Amino acid sequence: MRHFPFSAVVGADDLGLALTLSAVSPGVGGVLVRGEKGTAKSTMVRALASLLPDVPVVEGCRFSCDPAAPDPTCPDGVHGGGVTGVTRAARLVELPVGATEDRVIGSLHLGRALSDGVTEYDPGLLARAHRGLLYVDEVNLLHDHLVDLLLDAAAMGRSTVERDGVSVSHASRFVLVGTMNPEEGELRPQLLDRFGLSVDIAAPRDPETRVEVVRRRLAYDADPAAMAARYEDDERAVAERILKAQALLPDVLLDDEALLDIARVCAAFEVDGMRADIVTARTASAHAAWCGRTAVTREDVRVAARLAIPHRRRRSPFDEPGLEDRTIEDTLPPDQQEGPDDPEPPEGGPDGPPEGPPEGDAGAEGDAHPGPADAGPAPTSVAEAGEPYRARLLAARGTGTGEAGRRSRARTTSGRTVGATRLPAGPVHLPATLRAAAQHPGRIRPDDLRHALREGRESNLVLLCVDASGSMAAQRRMEQVKAAVLSLLLDAYQRRDKVGLITFRGGQAHLVLPPTGSVDLAARRLASLPAGGRTPLAEGLLEASRTIDRERLKDPRRRALLVVVTDGRATHGPDAVARAGQAADRLAADGVDGVVIDCETGRLRMGLAVRLAERLGTEHVPVGEVSADAITSHIKRKVA
Template sequence: MHVYPFSALVGADDLQLALTLTAVSPAIGGVLVRGEKGTAKSTAVRAQASLLPPVLTVDGCRFACAPDAPDPHCPDGPHAPGAPATAGPARLVELPVGAAEDRVTGALHLGKALSGEGAEYEPGLLARAHRGVLYVDEVNLLHDHLVDLLLDAAAMGRTSVERDGVSISHASRFVLVGTMNPEEGELRPQLLDRFGLAVDVAAPRDAAVRAEIVRRRLAFDADPAGFAARWADAESALAQRIAEARGRVASVVLSDAALTAIAEVCAAFDVDGMRADLVTAKAAAAHAAWCGRSDVTRDDIAAAARLTLPHRRRRAPFDEPGADRESLDELLDGMGDADGSGGYEPDRDGSEGGGPDGDRPAGGGPDDDGPGGGPDDDGPDDDGPGGGAPEPADNGSAEHRPHADADADHDPGMPAERAPTPAGEPFRARLLAAQRSGRGAAGRRSRARTTVGRTVGARRSTSAVEPAPVHLPATIRAAALRRDPAAPITPADLRRKIVEGRETNLVLLCVDASGSMAARTRMEQVKAAALSLLLDAYRRRDTVGLVTFRGDSASVVLPPTNSVDIAAARLRTLPTGGRTPLAEGLDRAAETLRRHRLRAPDLRPLLIVVTDGRATSGPDAVRRSLAAADRLAAAQTPAVVLDCETGRFRMGLARDLAQRMAAEYSPVGDVRADAITAAAAPYLQHPRTGKAA
């Protein structure tokens, strides 16, 4: 199978540089690649793995021990220094998002154990990745229990297994490479910090560069072997240069002036801990070796810092990531040269991460068109994926029409749309946890039967390929209770563990953004509550959505997501004003829950309707809103109605709405943010029973 050549990539200079630096110095710790869909993230990772120098491993060792320094505690050892060894290509091990824990760390060889051949440990993916590359596509979707395993291996350099009668430990040092789309959620801070380098990639906006990308991809798809042959010389030269740089990196001099400059940059950039300083120093030395220098210069520090620092900066939960890169650029531009030679002068072509002659890390193509080989080799934008924070989608709703519904609620002189109200400060939301046990995806909120957690029992296995782990004592006990205990264990004796852990939930806010809700303090606190729920959902791996209604329509401002940055961008630009299409808001919320339930039937939902109960948009507005409430009640949608009506004389419309919805009613008056989350806590319900938790 032919892999797309690394040298043939176009418009991915930062990505190529980051992968190349980790190839030169694996001690950097790996690369996180963040970007929008279709930006060749996976293609680049797989292409670069073929350029890594061969790896010598002890013959017969399943754990890839090095012959000159074998692991003294290797399960297949001990190996004598200088033991026979074989050179092979560096391993690229892919960790699927849905992998089971025993396939990641290894486990008892079930087939041999059940057939009476004895207990034997079967190595997992972490053992295979030792001294190679562990690649996780969509790393932000990795379950928490697998993230914990990666963190342990990255911190200790070893993997330990203690279960099912297995007690074993082996070396597990690898370059961790992850790719992700930030629109689908962010990484846990602990795992994010473990990536030595981080790169934001985006599709080039230059038409000529895009055309060159398509041209090369079509040529590769039409004739993979011929395309690879045309780039063979460039690939060979690049692999040779990586090998030479890897041999040179240990001799690169990191002077006191360079170390001081690195420390000043890290301190000024307000990063957490000391890992940033260490990784920046290693990356700067690798960059110097890649460029053929024996001393670290300011150019090397600048190139390294742009890859090592932005994802480590201490940020507020909803700060935009693009500001990190801009601040770092300003900081680096204001520094003097680390070697005392004065200010920084970029290369003539504007690059800051090239080789000795200013070339990019990918090298030239067969036609010497430069490192990317394209007509214009501009790198990705510096504003992060997609060129900055996403703007709200223009779906034709009232939120996106500047002149929608000139009549504001109850006040003809009120403007149809007011400027977006800023959100209040987010706070730590109370735990919204259902007491009954569900069956949702693994998370950190409500009790559930999952594949990760505490073993509470055993059940008969229905298939040999079930994701639930085998309950070994129960399996042996079932076999022993048969009439013929001496008979070998058969698949009919298999018992699977019943595991109780935590699951995720879906919290959908349906917010009235009409003129009657346009008071600044109301919307400010409503937004603060939504941001707080989102922040809590991010920490607990939950899903949060936001539906708003105003004018004559409703829209899903925030589809169910756990992406903090995108959610914050949507909420900040939420305008208010216009009439109150309550029926449309309830129907849109019901449709959102219905669609999401089809994709995740075990995800328990909670609908929180924030309104004063008034319906003023269109003919028969009140009748249609009550009919929409009846439909929610018939669907047994668990819900809470928060009454935002204020004043001495109240109409009680929100109370009537709650009764029609069969929802809990809570008068919150001025919509205090903490009241929104506190009122929701007791009312999470099980989707099948419809009973309160």
């Protein structure tokens, strides 16, 4: 099947450059493509494979050994002198997000084991991707245990399998390419750093460019062969340029001046570790070869920095990704000034001030600034958030069956195997099946089949219900509360949860942020959260109950974790305390797991948050103990 031509994609110059530089120098480490849906991310990645040079391999070797330097530990045997070499097209191997561990690293060959009684290794996707491209669409949704396998292979250049009576190690060096939509959650930091380059891509805003995109797509859909013929010369030119750049790369000189430029720019942007320097150096050399030069120039370094550094600058999901070209030029000015300096960009970047609602307007998703009718005459204030910290693990009780994540225990189809069962709960557990069949002579019977029980972690809906009333309005207390909530958001990002944010103050509760995978939106809503007015605790709990009910209809398997941040007071409306207790009883009857973060301070405490936690049937945690370090210190004091 023909793919859309690589050279026919419009408005994705940086992505095209990053992909071709990775093809010129696989040591760059691959490409991460971040962007909204419908921006040709997958189209360009799949089209790249047809432009790559053919790969020489040992004939009959399932692990793609190079005839010039075969792997001495290849599972298909030692390839000695006189080995027959053949060429094949470069492979693009796609790793599905829902793939099992067996499919990725390989496993015991079931057919040979059952028919011949022999132990033979059946290679997985990591073996097939050796000396080619490994592509993961929606890489940010990849299960954690698969991320671990990719990290091991990327770091070592080998894949090792020790399971089901199989002990195998084989070479696995590939160019890793991942695409993702940031709205669906961010990438695990360890895997993020393994991508050599990153590109943020968005749909063009220029009407004429958008028209050209549509025109070419319609032409391809109407006649793919004619479209391929139309761009055949362009495709051949790109393929030949990649081949020439690969041949030129060993002759490219990266002198001390260029290395010093690389060190300057990496130090200026305060990236962690040395991988950024190494990747920038390799990318600059690849760019010089791509341009037909044998010496790295300052322009090569600037281009490399723009692609290699942005994703390494982010310390948290609340940081904005990307680099400003002006900032790079300040660090590495051109060798010769070609014109007058550009004017300084306005505050917030080249496109104007930072996005966000005007003061007093929280946007369409909820009014974070209730008017006088809500708050009454009580004054309001907006406190800055304290510095976030590592939060303790808050998890739902029991074992769920939700989407893979990093929070609560769950039965999964692709986690670690923890046992076997006769119930059809998962794939066949081969060792247990063979053990059952060994109890009697003859062939395997249907009642001998055992299925694998697999356990991992699931993601949850973390619904934050934050008290912003007058009793919380003291500046120091609200700073502490915002720091705790920000820390919980950071924890939710790392554990790949969905998050929602409810606030209550004055006379109402507001769903400030409907459940989403983008925690930075919740952080921005939190930053502008005012405090003041009475405490409508019942309204906050009822809004939480309604939100959880709606989410259960959308995704019945995703368990909710309700985090109520309050001092436990209820002062709005008639029978405020009684109504809050009834709302808590409703949540408890629905089986909602959660925790009450107690924000009460001072020597004389009423213990209202403790009673609320008892009515909810949830854990009670003082706000000062949300920090994981605080819990560790408390345990150490107890032991001492």
